[in-house]
Amino acid sequence: MALKPSTRDKLKSVGSAAVAAALSKRGLPDRRLAGLRPLAPMQDPLIGEACTAIEHCRAGAILVVEAGKPLPPMALLARRGVAGIVSAGPLREQAEIVRRGLPAYQPPTGLTKPLPIGTGDVLVGDRQGVVVIPAHLVDEIAEEAAEALAFEAFTAEQVDAGGGVYGLHIASGEQARIAFAAWRKLRGR
Numbered sequence: 391m392a393l394k395p396s397t398r399d400k401l402k403s404v405g406s407a408a409v410a411a412a413l414s415k416r417g418l419p420d421r422r423l424a425g426l427r428p429l430a431p432m433q434d435p436l437i438g439e440a441c442t443a444i445e446h447c448r449a450g451a452i453l454v455v456e457a458g459k460p461l462p463p464m465a466l467l468a469r470r471g472v473a474g475i476v477s478a479g480p481l482r483e484q485a486e487i488v489r490r491g492l493p494a495y496q497p498p499t500g501l502t503k504p505l506p507i508g509t510g511d512v513l514v515g516d517r518q519g520v521v522v523i524p525a526h527l528v529d530e531i532a533e534e535a536a537e538a539l540a541f542e543a544f545t546a547e548q549v550d551a552g553g554g555v556y557g558l559h560i561a562s563g564e565q566a567r568i569a570f571a572a573w574r575k576l577r578g579r
Contacts, residue, residue, distance in 0.1 A: 393439050393450065393512060393528065400532040401437050406514045406521045408535040413523065415534070423505060423520040426476065429487055429494040436474040436493035436515030439525070440507045447472055452513045455479075457502035464490060476513060476520060478505045495520050544573045 401409065406422070413421045441447040442454045444462045449471030455461055457479030464486050467475075475494040479502040481487060487494045495515050497503070507513070510525040523531050548569075 392448070393437075397529050397532045398437055398450075400536045401512070401514050401528075402435055404532070404535040404539055405435070406516050406518045408539055409514050409521045409523060409531060412531045412534040412538065413521065413527075416527070416531070418524070421522045423476070423495070423507075423522065425497045425503075426495040426515075426520050427498065428515070428517060429481065429484055429496060431517070433488075433493045434491070436476070436495065436513060436520065438473045438513060440476070440509060440511045440513050440522075442507075442509050444470060444472075446509070449473075452476055454505055454507050454513075455481075456504065467492070474513075474515070476505065476507070476515070478502055540574065540579050541570060544570050547573070 410422050413419070436452060438450050438452040439448070440454050441451040442456075444453060444466060447453055447470045450473045451471075452474045453462075453467065453472050453476070455475060455477040457477075461467075461475070461477075461481060461483055464483065468490070472492070474492060475481065475487065477494065477496045479497065480499050481494060481496050484494075493515060507522050508525075512523040512525060512528045514521045514523065
């Protein structure tokens with residue numbers, strides 16, 4: 391199943407922390423890949439479907455490299471349209487990856503462990519780390535994360551305008567739902 395452009399845009403706008411929170415609310419709290427760090431501090435966000443073999447990667451996919459496996463040549467990654475790299479071990483071609491502007495994540499030197507990523511899972515990476523979304527939940531998780539951030543913006547705006555937080559929690563009642571719906575309509579969200 392290909393990642394929809396609208397879903398990709400939502401994931402990019404919400405980031406890994408909101409995605410992890412949405413997954414946790416679904417009973418999937420351990421979907422963050424602990425210990426992985428961005429190769430370059432200011433690299434672009436990483437969003438795409440995981441693939442574990444270069445010959446199966448479609449344009450926009452994220453290549454998952456297990457520890458000890460060599461990275462395919464950069465020219466092949468470019469020709470395949472690979473959008474990023476997530477590695478279970480330190481990457482040797484760091485300078486070339488950064489030079490090409492390819493988002494990549496790796497563990498600190500000396501740490502290697504298998505990555506719990508299946509082909510087709512969707513990866514979201516930013517400065518906070520990398521989160522794995524099961525393929526069958528990606529559209530729903532993207533929507534839930536975007537909704538949660540919209541409600542946070544609504545709540546912040548209400549408090550900034552002098553209101554309290556009492557009664558603003560969506561679960562607290564119909565008034566909060568009505569006010570949020572009106573705010574969304576007004577803001578075009």
